[in-house]
Amino acid sequence: MGATLRAVRALVLLSGFYLLGLGLLALLGAADWAVVLWAPAAIRIKVLIVSVLLAIPVVRGMAMLRTPRDEEPGGVLVTEADEPRLWATVRELAREVGTRAPDEIRLTADVNAAVTEDARLLGLLGGVRRLYLGLPLMAGLDEAGLRAVLAHELGHYVNSDTRLAGLGVRGRVQVGRMIELFHAKADAKVDKERARQERKSEKRIARGKKAKEIDTEGAGVTYRTMARIYSAYGRLYLRSTTSGARRQELAADLAAARIAGRDATARALRSIPAIDAANDHYLSSYAALGTDFGLLPARGEVFGGLRHLLAARADEVAGLCEELPDEPASPYDSHPPVAERVARIEALPDDGRATEGSGPALGLLTSPEAALGAIEDVSLTPEAQHMRRLDWPELVHEAMSARVARGTEELRAAAGAGAGSLPALLDAIDAGRTWEIADRLPKSEKAAAATGRAAREFARPALRRGLSALVTDELLRSGRARWELSWTGPATLTLPDGTADALPAALDAATADLPDTGPLRALLSQQAPLPL
Amino acid sequence: MARLIPLTVLAVCLYFWFKSRRAAKAGGSGSSTAGSARNKNVEAAASLGLLPADRLDVEEINPPSPERAAATATVRSGDWAAGAAYVEEAGRDWYERDRRISLLAEAAVEDDAWLLAWRRERPEDPAAAAVHACSLVYLAWEIRGSKQARHTTQEQFASFHRVLEQAREAFARAQELAGDDPTPFIDELPLAMGLGYPHEAFERIWTEIEKRDPHHFSAYGSGLQYWCRKWCGSHEAALAFARRGAEKGRPGQLLTLFPLEAYFEQESYESDIEPQEFYNRPEVVAATDAALADVAAAEQVLDARDPRIVQTRHLLAWMLYWQDRYEEALAQFRLVDGHIGCRPWTYSGDPKARYTKVRDYTAAEVLKKRG
Numbered sequence: 052m053g054a055t056l057r058a059v060r061a062l063v064l065l066s067g068f069y070l071l072g073l074g075l076l077a078l079l080g081a082a083d084w085a086v087v088l089w090a091p092a093a094i095r096i097k098v099l100i101v102s103v104l105l106a107i108p109v110v111r112g113m114a115m116l117r118t119p120r121d122e123e124p125g126g127v128l129v130t131e132a133d134e135p136r137l138w139a140t141v142r143e144l145a146r147e148v149g150t151r152a153p154d155e156i157r158l159t160a161d162v163n164a165a166v167t168e169d170a171r172l173l174g175l176l177g178g179v180r181r182l183y184l185g186l187p188l189m190a191g192l193d194e195a196g197l198r199a200v201l202a203h204e205l206g207h208y209v210n211s212d213t214r215l216a217g218l219g220v221r222g223r224v225q226v227g228r229m230i231e232l233f234h235a236k237a238d239a240k241v242d243k244e245r246a247r248q249e250r251k252s253e254k255r256i257a258r259g260k261k262a263k264e265i266d267t268e269g270a271g272v273t274y275r276t277m278a279r280i281y282s283a284y285g286r287l288y289l290r291s292t293t294s295g296a297r298r299q300e301l302a303a304d305l306a307a308a309r310i311a312g313r314d315a316t317a318r319a320l321r322s323i324p325a326i327d328a329a330n331d332h333y334l335s336s337y338a339a340l341g342t343d344f345g346l347l348p349a350r351g352e353v354f355g356g357l358r359h360l361l362a363a364r365a366d367e368v369a370g371l372c373e374e375l376p377d378e379p380a381s382p383y384d385s386h387p388p389v390a391e392r393v394a395r396i397e398a399l400p401d402d403g404r405a406t407e408g409s410g411p412a413l414g415l416l417t418s419p420e421a422a423l424g425a426i427e428d429v430s431l432t433p434e435a436q437h438m439r440r441l442d443w444p445e446l447v448h449e450a451m452s453a454r455v456a457r458g459t460e461e462l463r464a465a466a467g468a469g470a471g472s473l474p475a476l477l478d479a480i481d482a483g484r485t486w487e488i489a490d491r492l493p494k495s496e497k498a499a500a501a502t503g504r505a506a507r508e509f510a511r512p513a514l515r516r517g518l519s520a521l522v523t524d525e526l527l528r529s530g531r532a533r534w535e536l537s538w539t540g541p542a543t544l545t546l547p548d549g550t551a552d553a554l555p556a557a558l559d560a561a562t563a564d565l566p567d568t569g570p571l572r573a574l575l576s577q578q579a580p581l582p583l
Numbered sequence: 584m585a586r587l588i589p590l591t592v593l594a595v596c597l598y599f600w601f602k603s604r605r606a607a608k609a610g611g612s613g614s615s616t617a618g619s620a621r622n623k624n625v626e627a628a629a630s631l632g633l634l635p636a637d638r639l640d641v642e643e644i645n646p647p648s649p650e651r652a653a654a655t656a657t658v659r660s661g662d663w664a665a666g667a668a669y670v671e672e673a674g675r676d677w678y679e680r681d682r683r684i685s686l687l688a689e690a691a692v693e694d695d696a697w698l699l700a701w702r703r704e705r706p707e708d709p710a711a712a713a714v715h716a717c718s719l720v721y722l723a724w725e726i727r728g729s730k731q732a733r734h735t736t737q738e739q740f741a742s743f744h745r746v747l748e749q750a751r752e753a754f755a756r757a758q759e760l761a762g763d764d765p766t767p768f769i770d771e772l773p774l775a776m777g778l779g780y781p782h783e784a785f786e787r788i789w790t791e792i793e794k795r796d797p798h799h800f801s802a803y804g805s806g807l808q809y810w811c812r813k814w815c816g817s818h819e820a821a822l823a824f825a826r827r828g829a830e831k832g833r834p835g836q837l838l839t840l841f842p843l844e845a846y847f848e849q850e851s852y853e854s855d856i857e858p859q860e861f862y863n864r865p866e867v868v869a870a871t872d873a874a875l876a877d878v879a880a881a882e883q884v885l886d887a888r889d890p891r892i893v894q895t896r897h898l899l900a901w902m903l904y905w906q907d908r909y910e911e912a913l914a915q916f917r918l919v920d921g922h923i924g925c926r927p928w929t930y931s932g933d934p935k936a937r938y939t940k941v942r943d944y945t946a947a948e949v950l951k952k953r954g
Contacts (some may be wrong), residue, residue: 509726
């Protein structure tokens with residue numbers, strides 16, 4: 052289908068959305084009119100109120116038709132002078148694909164590459180072309196893989212996909228929003244109904260009766276019906292546009308395979324979900340490890356540290372590349388499932404380019420370190436930019452130590468002034484004050500309701516945890532323990548010889564009903580610092 | 584339109600009439616016929632001197648024992664030595680020793696200051712170790728609560744399992760100290776059931792019990808639960824286990840109760856068993872007769888209110904009722920009426936209703952036959 056035809060179809064579908072809204076309003080109006088004429092007063096008021104309630108989201112939905120204004124283009128703009136090799140590669144690929152090269156290249160901190168075009172006149176005329184390129188994505192690909200990704204993205208320009216994207220996206224966003232709006236209303240109604248029934252069953256229990264099962268099936272039915280009407284339209288909309296969108300993706304894949312090679316393209320497609328998963332894990336478990344305590348990795352490492360993780364876990368990542376999601380991320384996703392895309396590429400005849408060697412994709416940049424540093428300036432919040440920067444081993448040790456220290460706070464507070472230090476707490480345990488202190492630790496509702504021995508059992512894990520933190524904190528402060536970075540697993544605590552084996556039993560003994568702090572005191576009295 | 588209205592009214596009336604008829608057949612309390620039959624039964628029970636529903640105790644099987652209450656009160660006051668002496672008084676009557684240890688363990692669930700003192704003073708005392716281990720199991724259930732899983736928090740489950748693990752270690756310690764006493768082995772059986780010990784582990788414990796007391800009533804009670812389908816076994820395994828005990832037991836030891844319990848567990852578990860048919864099978868009737876003879880023998884050697892006799896009478900009453908042996912059933916009801924805190928009544932959501940329904944029906948049938 053040509054670009055013009057597709058534009059017309061998108062317009063028709065979008066106006067269908069208006070027609071649906073107007074139709075629904077007319078229907079509600081007709082119902083009101085009928086009720087005013089024939090129904091008794093009580094029903095009349097009820098129907099009028101319901102119809103107004105239903106009309107509000109319809110009107111709101113139609114008024115919200117504007118898609119949110121395009122944001123400022125993000126990322127770090129790199130000129131041809133900054134990155135000559137990257138620009139040369141993109142230009143060469145654009146030529147091979149058969150389209151005009153982008154006007155801007157912007158480096159970002161995502162595991163993604165994307166092209167956009169500021170289209171004019173509903174997408175009938177082209178505008179400024181931008182290529183967004185995520186450095187973490189580059190960190191996970193080799194040069195051939197990156198060429199495949201770039202060729203795929205540039206392929207979208209050829210097909211005028213980018214120009215029409217605005218209109219298609221607009222309709223898709225619109226219908227999706229409408230459905231959400233009605234579902235949100237229905238859920239709010241269900242929550243209200245649940246709260247009402249819970250209050251009622253509390254009363255029943257208070258009166259010594261059995262509580263009824265809570266049943267909210269009937270609540271929010273009208274809103275859900277409206278949502279269903281819009282969902283039906285949404286499905287129609289998607290059926291007529293998604294297959295097109297997915298065809299565009301497959302066409303772009305074929306272009307990539309032709310230019311970058313079959314195997315490099317398939318490999319890149321397989322890698323992207325794996326890199327994405329690795330990056331999620333990296334960001335939460337490594338880059339953000341010390342953010343609670345105002346600590347960040349050294350400049351260039353906040354996003355660049357992913358390289359170490361990928362290198363250390365190459366086997367794991369390779370395993371992830373083998374298991375591909377065979378369902379689209381959501382029914383509204385314009386991309387076909389990765390498994391299908393990979394299967395189509397791998398079914399192509401061998402082009403004999405499997406063995407083409409290539410270096411890491413980041414090698415295309417003049418200085419990967421400088422680029423990784425530069426994207427921090429545009430990606431980190433001002434607050435994060437002022438954090439203390441540490442090299443990885445120091446960062447892990449300090450951040451984990453700070454976590455341990457934080458873990459001691461509750462017990463210190465519960466022990467109160469005077470018993471907050473470890474020696475004082477051990478003395479308090481020996482003096483039989485354990486449960487008086489443990490009773491002041493934060494507790495759940497059930498634990499608070501328990502008395503006697505049961506209360507003690509509820510408190511024991513928190514007490515043991517707190518005591519363990521105090522002991523670890525003491526060992527860390529005195530240089531007898533150290534946290535070690537590992538790129539293949541969680542950070543590990545290195546303790547003096549024999550301590551790791553003896554510590555659990557010593558903690559058990561100190562927090563037992565008949566407490567014995569002896570083993571713990573013995574462990575703490577060992578003076579040998581770690582060999583560093 | 585106007586013609587439709589009477590038709591609709593008629594349809595609605597028909598529907599309600601039909602519904603009320605079905606309710607009557609199912610024995611619903613709302614219908615008048617079933618209600619009047621029930622009233623007649625209640626009157627029959629009353630005329631035979633049986634207690635009204637509001638005077639039934641659903642927690643216990645016996646009136647409160649002043650001796651046991653005193654033992655609990657003494658230890659709670661901190662006098663653990665009196666508790667130790669109370670256990671020792673049982674001597675080598677292992678059934679009684681087990682009962683006393685369980686009683687103290689129960690008392691230690693809420694407040695165990697006295698037990699801690701006892702263990703601190705006498706770390707090698709076998710009774711203290713047994714009470715401690717046993718009380719951990721009770722404590723675990725106190726923490727777990729009796730609500731369904733979805734009303735139980737993660738924290739409760741975690742503590743429940745942690746305390747059960749502690750109990751396991753505590754039993755191992757108590758067993759080291761036990762000597763001839765089977766108690767700490769027997770009291771581990773509910774743990775074996777709850778934690779799902781493998782059959783070999785159960786057999787190891789059982790061997791130790793048999794070495795010390797091959798006819799222990801409570802051991803067979805807990806062992807049977809372990810072998811039930813709902814815990815770690817099957818209907819067949821449970822029945823085989825119970826039969827082995829019944830054959831081995833001497834008259835008056837009341838191990839003949841356990842085949843009846845196995846049948847009752849099976850019938851309670853399977854919703855498609857028709858109790859009238861099931862409880863009249865020849866093997867069930869034979870087991871019932873054996874238990875009746877055993878009770879007669881036990882009356883010669885045991886106290887009339889001995890829990891072993893009382894428990895057997897309750898289940899006998901149930902079996903005899905289903906076997907339409909109403910005179911015999913009534914004889915059992917007369918001897919246990921008033922305290923109904925045991926099987927088969929406790930398996931019902933409303934034990935009182937189950938008990939009075941069966942007892943009052945029995946009473947009415949007896950009166951009918953007597954004319």
